[in-house]
Amino acid sequence: MPEDAERPTGQRSTIVLFALGLIWLAAYLWSAHASIDEAGTDQLIAVFDAALALPGVVAATMLAGATAGVTALGWLRPRLPGPGGWAVSGVALLAGLIVGGLAGGMILVGYGHRSSITVLAWAVLAAGAVGGILGSARPREMTSAGLAATIVAFLIGFVLNYKQDSLLNLFGAGASVQSRADALNRLTPTESLLAGLLAGIVAYLYLRRTGTGLQFWPRFWAHLAAGATPGIILLLAEAVTRLGGGQLFGAAGSDSAIDQTAVAYSSGARLNHGLLVLFTGAFVAVIAFGGTIRRANAVRAETAGGRGAAGGVGHRGVASAARRAAAPAGRDSVAAVAGPAEVAATGADELTATGPAGLASADASPGNGSGAVES
Numbered sequence: 001m002p003e004d005a006e007r008p009t010g011q012r013s014t015i016v017l018f019a020l021g022l023i024w025l026a027a028y029l030w031s032a033h034a035s036i037d038e039a040g041t042d043q044l045i046a047v048f049d050a051a052l053a054l055p056g057v058v059a060a061t062m063l064a065g066a067t068a069g070v071t072a073l074g075w076l077r078p079r080l081p082g083p084g085g086w087a088v089s090g091v092a093l094l095a096g097l098i099v100g101g102l103a104g105g106m107i108l109v110g111y112g113h114r115s116s117i118t119v120l121a122w123a124v125l126a127a128g129a130v131g132g133i134l135g136s137a138r139p140r141e142m143t144s145a146g147l148a149a150t151i152v153a154f155l156i157g158f159v160l161n162y163k164q165d166s167l168l169n170l171f172g173a174g175a176s177v178q179s180r181a182d183a184l185n186r187l188t189p190t191e192s193l194l195a196g197l198l199a200g201i202v203a204y205l206y207l208r209r210t211g212t213g214l215q216f217w218p219r220f221w222a223h224l225a226a227g228a229t230p231g232i233i234l235l236l237a238e239a240v241t242r243l244g245g246g247q248l249f250g251a252a253g254s255d256s257a258i259d260q261t262a263v264a265y266s267s268g269a270r271l272n273h274g275l276l277v278l279f280t281g282a283f284v285a286v287i288a289f290g291g292t293i294r295r296a297n298a299v300r301a302e303t304a305g306g307r308g309a310a311g312g313v314g315h316r317g318v319a320s321a322a323r324r325a326a327a328p329a330g331r332d333s334v335a336a337v338a339g340p341a342e343v344a345a346t347g348a349d350e351l352t353a354t355g356p357a358g359l360a361s362a363d364a365s366p367g368n369g370s371g372a373v374e375s
Helices: 003-037 043-079 086-111 115-135 140-162 164-170 177-210 216-244 246-252 257-312 315-363 369-374
Strands: none
Touching: 003 043, 003 086, 003 140, 043 086, 043 115, 043 140, 043 216, 043 246, 043 257, 086 115, 115 140, 115 216, 115 246, 140 164, 140 177, 140 216, 140 257, 164 177, 177 216, 177 257, 216 246, 216 257, 246 257
């Protein structure tokens, strides 16, 4: 589908995604700030809460940067005389840097300019830049579908974490620490699978609504990439978090072995969550796309079969039937006038006089039923 034809609807969709990405980032920054403020003057608890909140802030910044990039390109591409090349990627990168710079600036204003906080601000800036580059991926419908799926996956994770105590009881948590740990080990992959499932469905529905105008294999890869986008963003955010938050995580786990174990467990759980969301989302989106292809093939087969049946009784079939119906009628009418013997003699004389050519011309003559119908 030409981009000019889909630009108004596609641009509105990307603007909505950009607004949702900014809202998610603002909400996460506010939640992290409130959680750290609750620690009061206890610096160790504040550092530990900041370490737990950092991965979410980085992921939210990457998502907002990606929505900023795809929105900026949706506005810019129709105004470019050509494909744009590196200029297009530069615009997407700049859009992501602006979002990351705003988030990093808010962190510096809220928490000061200590070395660890400065490193965090740089990590958030890098997350925005990476998100902007992700937003420049083509086709735009694939990127937008993946970002919509990411928003849904993040929202599902937030809701399930908010109801975690009730869900732990549902998964068999008791009064002992071991039972709660076992319930958490069952709940965590369930949350990841559910987030991936819904992400894949949203990616498929978004691409089905907007369309891509591509052939089979490009459409297949578009569904695969869109369904995998939430997991890709989570894994990239985890990489940025580990690179930029090493000092913070080290400080958070330095107080006791329990804190160190908690930080390590949280890091491993995030990695597993990202992998499960990636593969589940991609699998569900591709399976949904395959179901659509099978239904379309079935419809085409039924249509072709109907046309074939209609063609079997077309003008040639009618001509053949008319020829068969006209031949006995002609013989009977002649027999009624001249009698059987005369008919036989006349038929033999005409066959001898005309030969095969005469038969062919007679068969195609206007008096013959086949020639009249076939013409």
